[in-house]
Amino acid sequence: MAKGLTKAFKKALWVYHCNSGSCNGCDIEIIAALCPRYDVERFGIKLVGSPRHADALLVTGPVTRQMEDKVKRIYEQMPDPKAVICVGNCGNTGDVFYESYNLVGPIDNIIPVDVHVIGCPPRPEAIINAVAKAWVKLETLEAK
Amino acid sequence: MTPEATTKTTYQLPIGPIHPALKEPVAFEFEIDGERIVDVNVSLGQVHRSVEWAGMRRNPIQILYLAERICGICSYCHPMAFALAVERVAGIEVPERADYLRVIQAELERICSHILWAGVAAHEIGFDSVLFLTWQIREKALDLTEYLTGNRVTKAITMIGGVRRDVTKDMVPKVTETLNYFKDNFEKLRHIFLDDKTFKMRSQGVGILTKEDALRLCACGPTTRASGVKKDVRLDQPYFAFGDLDFDYVTPDVLTGEVNGDVYDRIIVRLLEVKQSIDLIEQCLDKMPAGDIASEPKIPKLLATLKKAKGEGIGRMEAPRGEVFHYVKLDENECPYSWKVRAPTYNNVMPWIPMLRGEQIADIPIVAASTDPCMSCTNRVAVVDNGKKYVLDKEELHRLSVEKTRRLMA
Numbered sequence: 001m002a003k004g005l006t007k008a009f010k011k012a013l014w015v016y017h018c019n020s021g022s023c024n025g026c027d028i029e030i031i032a033a034l035c036p037r038y039d040v041e042r043f044g045i046k047l048v049g050s051p052r053h054a055d056a057l058l059v060t061g062p063v064t065r066q067m068e069d070k071v072k073r074i075y076e077q078m079p080d081p082k083a084v085i086c087v088g089n090c091g092n093t094g095d096v097f098y099e100s101y102n103l104v105g106p107i108d109n110i111i112p113v114d115v116h117v118i119g120c121p122p123r124p125e126a127i128i129n130a131v132a133k134a135w136v137k138l139e140t141l142e143a144k
Numbered sequence: 145m146t147p148e149a150t151t152k153t154t155y156q157l158p159i160g161p162i163h164p165a166l167k168e169p170v171a172f173e174f175e176i177d178g179e180r181i182v183d184v185n186v187s188l189g190q191v192h193r194s195v196e197w198a199g200m201r202r203n204p205i206q207i208l209y210l211a212e213r214i215c216g217i218c219s220y221c222h223p224m225a226f227a228l229a230v231e232r233v234a235g236i237e238v239p240e241r242a243d244y245l246r247v248i249q250a251e252l253e254r255i256c257s258h259i260l261w262a263g264v265a266a267h268e269i270g271f272d273s274v275l276f277l278t279w280q281i282r283e284k285a286l287d288l289t290e291y292l293t294g295n296r297v298t299k300a301i302t303m304i305g306g307v308r309r310d311v312t313k314d315m316v317p318k319v320t321e322t323l324n325y326f327k328d329n330f331e332k333l334r335h336i337f338l339d340d341k342t343f344k345m346r347s348q349g350v351g352i353l354t355k356e357d358a359l360r361l362c363a364c365g366p367t368t369r370a371s372g373v374k375k376d377v378r379l380d381q382p383y384f385a386f387g388d389l390d391f392d393y394v395t396p397d398v399l400t401g402e403v404n405g406d407v408y409d410r411i412i413v414r415l416l417e418v419k420q421s422i423d424l425i426e427q428c429l430d431k432m433p434a435g436d437i438a439s440e441p442k443i444p445k446l447l448a449t450l451k452k453a454k455g456e457g458i459g460r461m462e463a464p465r466g467e468v469f470h471y472v473k474l475d476e477n478e479c480p481y482s483w484k485v486r487a488p489t490y491n492n493v494m495p496w497i498p499m500l501r502g503e504q505i506a507d508i509p510i511v512a513a514s515t516d517p518c519m520s521c522t523n524r525v526a527v528v529d530n531g532k533k534y535v536l537d538k539e540e541l542h543r544l545s546v547e548k549t550r551r552l553m554a
Contacts, residue, residue, distance in 0.1 A: 019168055021191045024518065025216025025297045027167060028260065032286075035279035066190045067169060070162055096210045099201070100194040121216060121297050 010142070012044030013135050016054035016078070020071050020107070022061030025121035026088040030058060033124035040128055051077040056134045058127075059113075062090035062097050063105035075111040081141045083134035086113045087127060089120040154182050159508070161190045167264070168519040172512075176505060184500045186493055191519050199483045204230050204304060204450050204474075205443060207483065211470075212298050214485065215518050217260065220253040221463035222470075222485070223302040228383060228459030229472040230304050234450055241435040242306035243385040244428045248319075249292070249301055250384065250461070251421040251428075255326065256285045257464035258414045258421075261516045262337065265411065268509040269346045274336055281329050288322040291315070304446060306438025316429060323422050330419055337411050338399075347407035351499040351511035354405055361494040365466020366417065367515045369395050370410040372403035377462040389427050391420055407514040414516075451478055463488055465516045489518045 019027055033040050034047060048054050051074045063071055075084065084107075089095035091107045107113055114137055117130040154177045161169035169190035175183040195214055199207045204226075211223040224246065231238060238246075259282040266274035286296045293299040293309060301308050311319065337343055353363065358371035368375050374393040378386045394416045396402070396409035403409065440446040459470040466488030473482040492515040499511050 018162060021169065021193060023213045023216040023219075024168065025213070025219065028216060029297065032279065032283070035283070036276050037280065037283045061191075062193060064190060064192055066192070067161065070169075074162065090213075096213050097193045097195070097198065100198055102192050102194045120213070123296065 010139060012046060013056060013131065013138070014046050014048045014054050015056045015058055015131065016048055016051045016074070017058045017060070018051075018071060018074050020059055020061035020067040020091070020105070021064035021103075022088065022090065026060040029121045029124050030060070030087065030127055033127050038124045038128060040131070045128075045131055051075075052079065054078055054082070055138060056083045056085060056131060058085050058087055058131075059091055059107050059111075060087045061105075062094055062100070062103045063107055063110060065102050065104055068104045068110060071107070071110055081138055083114045083137050084111055085115045085117060085127075085130045085134050087117045087122060087130070089118060092116050092118060095120060157505070168517075170517070170519045172508075174500075174505070174508070179504045179506075181500050181503050181505065181508070184497050186496060188493070188519065196483050196485060200479055200481070203447060203478050204480065205447060207480070208302050208304070209300065211485075212300065212302070215487070216297050217257050217518060218253070218463050218465070218468065218487070219298045220249055220301065221461050221468050222487075224250070225459035225461040225463075225468045225470040226472065226483075227302050227304045228461065229457040229470045230450065230453075230459075230474070232457035232459070233455045233472060233474050234304075234453035236305040236439055236449070238306055239436040239439060240385070240433050241310075242437045242439075244432040245307045245311060245437060246384045247386060247389070247428050248311060248425050249299070249307070251424045252285065252289060252292070254421045254464045255418055256282060256289065257516075258418050259285060261414060261464075261513075262333065262411070265407075265510065265513050266337075266343075268513045269342065271342060277336070278333065281326070281333070284322055284325050288319065291318055303438050304450070305440050306436070308438070310437045311429075311432075319425070319429065323425060326418070326422050330415075330422075333418075334415055337415060338408075343411070344408065346507075346510060347411060347514075349404070349406050349408075350507050351407045351503060351514055352405050353495050353499050355403070357495065357498045358405070361498075362491045363466075363495045363515075364491045365463070365488050365516075366394075366410055366413045367466065367492050367495060369393065370403075370413045371405035372397070375467075377460050377467050381460060383461065385428065385431075388431060389424055391424060394420060407510055410514045447478075450474065452476060465489060465518060466491060487518065489515070492517065 017030055057078060086092055086107045090097055091105060093106055094103060097103060115130045115133045117126050119126055154175045157174040157176050160171040171187045173185040174181055195210060199210055207226060208223040211226045212219045214222045259278050263275040263278035290296050292311060293301045353371045355372045358368045358373050372395055376393055394413050396412045399412050453474045454476050456473045461468050468488055469486040471484040472480050475481040496512060503511060
């Protein structure tokens with residue numbers, strides 16, 4: 001578990017997943033993290049259907065022009081305090097699509113990102129680690 | 145009151161591009177009358193990343209890695225179809241062993257993809273325990289993929305003129321062990337998906353695609369086979385080593401004796417194809433000859449050959465979702481002159497309209513999921529107007545298409 005995280009979590013962490021034009025690779029790894037092998041629900045991490053219920057936002061994909069305003073709106077709909085996790089190389093740097101004319105990413109250009117997860121796609125373990133890091137941020141904010 | 149006065153007007157229901165029921169961005173506009181769907185409009189383009197445009201600025205080896213990232217689930221068939229096209233242009237002979245290795249990878253991907261789909265389908269009808277069960281089985285397939293290729297999702301196994309990794313003798317026991325695990329669990333899955341009351345209620349007679357519609361709209365892959373159309377690139381135009389292997393078209397009448405073209409039939413086809421893929425991998429392990437795994441292992445030498453190549457080539461492959469089609473034109477340059485991808489979902493989007501018309505709102509997720517749509521493969525076309533608005537105008541596209549044909553012919 002990530003450094004700084006208390007042994008007993010104060011509350012469950014609800015996550016909203018937003019695909020901003022990804023290739024599915026990261027998305028299936030996120031779902032794999034929810035499934036029995038990795039089973040993040042035992043820590044209280046759960047995917048929710050609305051950004052208004054979420055504590056953390058998982059963004060995958062390099063953010064295409066059509067999705068830019070949608071990503072922004074989802075971020076604005078989330079209640080504070082919130083954390084943003086960018087999953088996958090293409091959201092972080094553009095990766096193989098870096099020169100594309102239809103990208104507005106990296107995601108940093110659009111919304112503030114707290115945790116960057118590198119990998120194409122990252123393994124489920126890396127995604128779980130990132131969520132735990134976001135958790136630390138939220139718990140630190142709460143302590144202040 | 146006259147009957148006309150009480151007639152309710154229909155209303156619009158927009159769904160997407162971001163919606164919890166959709167795993168990928170795609171926007172639907174439904175016209176609803178009460179609970180019934182009267183009409184459907186699909187708008188695509190949210191995942192357009194200009195892959196082909198970028199490809200025309202890279203050399204064929206670099207494109208393999210770009211093609212792999214067209215879609216995370218079909219991350220084998222896209223680069224492979226591209227490699228097939230390039231091999232055809234450059235006249236590269238693929239060693240026989242590599243052909244068999246390519247079949248093993250292709251069928252392993254099909255198993256992964258179909259089991260993944262089964263889980264998503266279960267999730268769409270609210271049967272989450274089955275989602276977890278199927279994805280638990282899928283993890284075994286991913287373990288095997290990782291063992292054979294080094295990666296779970298993007299495999300990087302393709303090379304023009306062969307593959308990059310061999311399946312050696314000491315790797316075979318692990319492969320057979322995993323295949324046996326699938327066989328042991330296949331009966332369990334079959335029982336859940338085909339005999340369970342919930343599944344039958346939600347899938348039988350829902351989202352019907354008739355054989356005529358399937359032919360008219362050029363549906364492909366399991367979607368068309370579930371409507372009784374015998375179409376499979378592996379058999380119609382054998383590539384790799386499929387010509388030497390013993391298998392047949394999977395249509396639902398193999399199991400039930402009749403073809404309805406509903407969601408239930410699509411489940412049957414995909415389940416039987418998992419079994420078929422297991423069998424094909426076993427046949428490959430038996431028949432695989434010894435030899436090289438790539439025609440030219442040195443990449444700079446291979447690139448030099450490709451730089452001299454000139455001509456057009458087509459790569460066709462039966463991806464888990466249907467026929468994937470890559471067109472490549474090389475003209476003695478480092479980068480290809482043209483590269484065009486046609487992913488299977490492109491054909492399988494149109495059948496949504498007859499499938500969804502007349503169904504209930506609650507059936508939208510399972511019917512849409514039943515074609516196993518893959519938006520990241522599909523979003524190829526976007527026309528920018530005033531830098532803001534996205535227009536997919538048929539005439540305009542046709543004009544551009546004619547112009548492109550002329551340019552290519554010149």
